[in-house]
Amino acid sequence: MNARKGGAGPTDHKAITIGARTVMVPVHTGTAKTSPFEATGPGLDGSAMLLRDGVLVASIKYPRQARFYALQTFDGIPYWKIAQLHSSDVLATTVLQNCIRYADRATSCQFCAIGQSLAENRTIAHKTPEHLGEVARAAMLLDGVKHVVLTTGTPNVIDRGAAVLCESARGIRAAVDLAIQGQCEPPRDHGWFQKLRDAGIDTLGMHLEAVTPEIRARIMPGKATVPVERYFDAFESAIHVFGWGQVSTYILAGLGDTAAAILETCERLVTSGVYPFVVPFVPVSGTPLANHPPPSPEFMREILPKIGRMVSRAGLRSADIKAGCGKCGACSALASYEA
Numbered sequence: 001m002n003a004r005k006g007g008a009g010p011t012d013h014k015a016i017t018i019g020a021r022t023v024m025v026p027v028h029t030g031t032a033k034t035s036p037f038e039a040t041g042p043g044l045d046g047s048a049m050l051l052r053d054g055v056l057v058a059s060i061k062y063p064r065q066a067r068f069y070a071l072q073t074f075d076g077i078p079y080w081k082i083a084q085l086h087s088s089d090v091l092a093t094t095v096l097q098n099c100i101r102y103a104d105r106a107t108s109c110q111f112c113a114i115g116q117s118l119a120e121n122r123t124i125a126h127k128t129p130e131h132l133g134e135v136a137r138a139a140m141l142l143d144g145v146k147h148v149v150l151t152t153g154t155p156n157v158i159d160r161g162a163a164v165l166c167e168s169a170r171g172i173r174a175a176v177d178l179a180i181q182g183q184c185e186p187p188r189d190h191g192w193f194q195k196l197r198d199a200g201i202d203t204l205g206m207h208l209e210a211v212t213p214e215i216r217a218r219i220m221p222g223k224a225t226v227p228v229e230r231y232f233d234a235f236e237s238a239i240h241v242f243g244w245g246q247v248s249t250y251i252l253a254g255l256g257d258t259a260a261a262i263l264e265t266c267e268r269l270v271t272s273g274v275y276p277f278v279v280p281f282v283p284v285s286g287t288p289l290a291n292h293p294p295p296s297p298e299f300m301r302e303i304l305p306k307i308g309r310m311v312s313r314a315g316l317r318s319a320d321i322k323a324g325c326g327k328c329g330a331c332s333a334l335a336s337y338e339a
């Protein structure tokens, strides 16, 4: 089995396919160890059995190891250190593995592990446009990758990552025709949105993570200096450039926001044309929130059907998103609740 350990995005997870849907399942976390679910190792065709308390509940499949992982650049960097296969058909990478917010654990996002994989030599600090183009081409040709997620640590408080996303997208677009999602904090100057679009970024994610100001200040003291209202200003400008439903935000359920607060924010987001990608928080080993409990299944069952109805009503469908997490959907069951 190949599982991701540490890093940004769905860390400590393993991709499994149940029926037609591939989901990212946390397997290295403390709570995973007490889960009633257990999976057998894969057979020769990648299939396995999912058991609950020892009783067979489903047949599952493990997506095979990406073929592009076996390659390396001319200067000897393994492709898997440059980008990773997420779910079954998404190429994802953190283009800049450093973040001004991470340097001091007092101001860093308490759930984030961006520095861990770098410290453990499982990635490189900066993926150049040439690296990204080379790996994207291999991932498309060898593994049928359909879209790309580019995220970044925040390098400064001016463009907040938009500039490095532009050069990265250009590198990929010079090599292949794959739809790209960029993810960064709202840049100060909204002129960056057009530059991102012109560089080849199709969809943009600007992630609130938590929605209540006090919770944001506690969980991510640095990032919370960019207030929720500033995100909404940025969403409004970005929608004009990327289009209805092609701007999204991540909300991590389980960090302390109430169901009412999440639902209220989602209502406001969908009214603005922003897809609210609400995912259950998964504690990542080695971070300050490693022992923070994930949300209960009841909490997710309370909010996801309502958000599913909201996005459908607003004409925002996961399937219509050109690229990125909302399209992939492996980290949340939200798309299953869309009409």
Ligand code: SF4
Pocket: 009, 010, 024, 086, 087, 090, 092, 149, 324, 325, 326, 328, 329, 330, 331, 332
């Ligand atoms: S939803 Fe996003 S972070 Fe999760 S597996 Fe898909 S691309 Fe990766």
